[in-house]
Amino acid sequence: MSILSSFFSFLTHSLPQKQGKPGGEGSVLTLSLAEEPGDWSRLRRAQLLLLHEPEATEEFLDAVAAKAPDWLGDSDSLLLDAGRFLEGKTWAVPSISSKHLPRVLMVRPTRLTRQRLLKLYQSARKGIFQNTPCLNLDYSESHKILSKYSDYYYQAGLLISDFCNLKCRMCMFHSEDGTDYSFKDLRLPQPKTLMSLDTSRSYLEQLPPGTKVLFSAAGEVFVHKQAGEILEQARHLPIEPMVLTNGLLLDDERIDTILRVGLTNVIISVDGIDPETYRANRVGGELETVLANISRLRERARAAGAKVTIGVNMVMFQSFEGEISRILEFWRGKVDRVGFLAERLDHFGKPRKILTEHSPGIPYCFAPFEGPLLLSDGRIAPCCSVAISSWFIDMPWLYRLDRTPLQDAVRGYRRMLTDPNSPLRGICAACHFGDNSYWLGSRSPFGEIHELADPSAAPPGSIP
Ligand SMILES: C[S@@+](CC[C@H](N)C(=O)[O-])C[C@H]1O[C@@H](n2cnc3c(N)ncnc32)[C@H](O)[C@@H]1O
Numbered sequence: 001m002s003i004l005s006s007f008f009s010f011l012t013h014s015l016p017q018k019q020g021k022p023g024g025e026g027s028v029l030t031l032s033l034a035e036e037p038g039d040w041s042r043l044r045r046a047q048l049l050l051l052h053e054p055e056a057t058e059e060f061l062d063a064v065a066a067k068a069p070d071w072l073g074d075s076d077s078l079l080l081d082a083g084r085f086l087e088g089k090t091w092a093v094p095s096i097s098s099k100h101l102p103r104v105l106m107v108r109p110t111r112l113t114r115q116r117l118l119k120l121y122q123s124a125r126k127g128i129f130q131n132t133p134c135l136n137l138d139y140s141e142s143h144k145i146l147s148k149y150s151d152y153y154y155q156a157g158l159l160i161s162d163f164c165n166l167k168c169r170m171c172m173f174h175s176e177d178g179t180d181y182s183f184k185d186l187r188l189p190q191p192k193t194l195m196s197l198d199t200s201r202s203y204l205e206q207l208p209p210g211t212k213v214l215f216s217a218a219g220e221v222f223v224h225k226q227a228g229e230i231l232e233q234a235r236h237l238p239i240e241p242m243v244l245t246n247g248l249l250l251d252d253e254r255i256d257t258i259l260r261v262g263l264t265n266v267i268i269s270v271d272g273i274d275p276e277t278y279r280a281n282r283v284g285g286e287l288e289t290v291l292a293n294i295s296r297l298r299e300r301a302r303a304a305g306a307k308v309t310i311g312v313n314m315v316m317f318q319s320f321e322g323e324i325s326r327i328l329e330f331w332r333g334k335v336d337r338v339g340f341l342a343e344r345l346d347h348f349g350k351p352r353k354i355l356t357e358h359s360p361g362i363p364y365c366f367a368p369f370e371g372p373l374l375l376s377d378g379r380i381a382p383c384c385s386v387a388i389s390s391w392f393i394d395m396p397w398l399y400r401l402d403r404t405p406l407q408d409a410v411r412g413y414r415r416m417l418t419d420p421n422s423p424l425r426g427i428c429a430a431c432h433f434g435d436n437s438y439w440l441g442s443r444s445p446f447g448e449i450h451e452l453a454d455p456s457a458a459p460p461g462s463i464p
């Protein structure tokens with residue numbers, strides 16, 4: 001998982017997907033991979049996507065289409081590689097899911113006979129697919145489909161500030177540690193900025209309804225004097241706002257804003273559960289302050305009956321290994337969830353430790369299908385890695401929100417993904433963040449989330 005996945009994917013992967021998201025009103029779309037991209041809204045409308053292969057007869061297509069609504073049931077997305085399923089091959093690794101398309105059942109009809117179709121239908125009726133929303137289609141095929149035909153995304157981010165009140169020792173943006181980490185020496189001497197209210201408003205207003213939106217920073221959100229006003233812009237929009245912060249500036253006024261705006265998640269980065277460790281990692285901060293702020297946020301949320309999930313992010317330093325149980329015990333009763341991020345030593349290198357053993361070594365990155373990020377100066381990044389790269393590599397080809405409508409930028413980046421010579425693919429070639437697309441529940445090779453609160457036992461934001 002990438003570093004900015006803490007901003008982004010990491011926070012939202014384990015959150016339940018909204019059912020019945022707009023865009024699912026269509027019916028059947030048949031598609032051949034040879035087709036040229038054209039109508040970008042087609043996949044947004046599709047409920048059933050059939051990869052059109054020569055073996056699929058019209059009769060077969062009609063039969064699948066007739067059964068599709070039953071198969072899909074209440075799921076947002078269900079991907080069937082029918083051939084593999086029937087051969088009993090592995091299907092634990094999702095490639096396209098409801099993260100990538102709003103509501104779709106995808107079938108590769110290559111070898112489906114009537115008999116097999118019936119078998120599949122019966123299996124689906126038993127709910128076999130309910131816990132695993134999709135089966136494994138080849139990554140290359142999934143990637144091709146999404147980059148050619150889809151402009152759908154389910155989350156978005158804003159990095160509203162380039163400035164910070166800390167100099168955390170592992171931070172790619174503000175660290176001054178040249179011993180363990182190589183970020184400092186590689187940063188470009190670029191002017192740093194604060195996002196303008198016009199820029200944030202324009203971006204937020206262009207986001208599709210239902211989008212999960214993470215307010216964060218290439219620094220700290222709350223050093224932006226107008227952070228409250230920017231958050232307020234989300235208040236009456238049909239989006240799900242969240243914030244990632246170091247938590248040190250969470251005073252009563254900011255907590256009130258968080259509750260008034262109705263943020264669904266507040267994630268606070270706290271790298272250490274004793275004062276010395278915290279101080280050494282989060283240079284310039286004090287554990288006592290952040291713990292007091294978390295506690296006040298929790299109390300006020302409970303008093304207001306606010307449905308806000310409070311989580312902490314911790315970078316998985318070597319020194320934390322063997323400490324996980326103690327760390328989780330420390331946070332129990334204080335927050336709802338704890339996320340561990342694999343520690344990065346530089347921008348493009350693999351992290352020091354992979355957190356799970358399940359990495360399939362995905363050659364195609366799905367991060368750009370999750371959603372764009374707006375940088376503080378109004379440039380749009382297609383993914384977390386590009387957002388971080390903008391601090392290290394000059395990227396004049398990035399779209400700017402004041403010149404390009406957001407959806408056109410999203411499409412433009414997806415077009416670049418299909419072109420091996422595009423500057424975006426140049427970044428992809430050096431990037432390891434693609435493995436970010438691989439998740440099993442709340443676990444990825446580069447991060448994992450531990451839920452501490454039982455949602456059925458206590459409302460989010462309350463003290464169990
Ligand atoms: C760069 S910060 C920006 C937001 C905010 N200032 C904060 O600290 O949460 C985003 C996340 O990246 C994490 N992070 C920073 N340096 C990292 C590294 N070298 N490896 C992994 N995660 C890192 C931080 O702990 C934080 O959770």
Ligand code: SF4
Nearest residue numbers: 164166168171219246
């Ligand atoms: S608080 Fe966040 S942005 Fe600031 S130095 Fe620490 S990790 Fe970097």
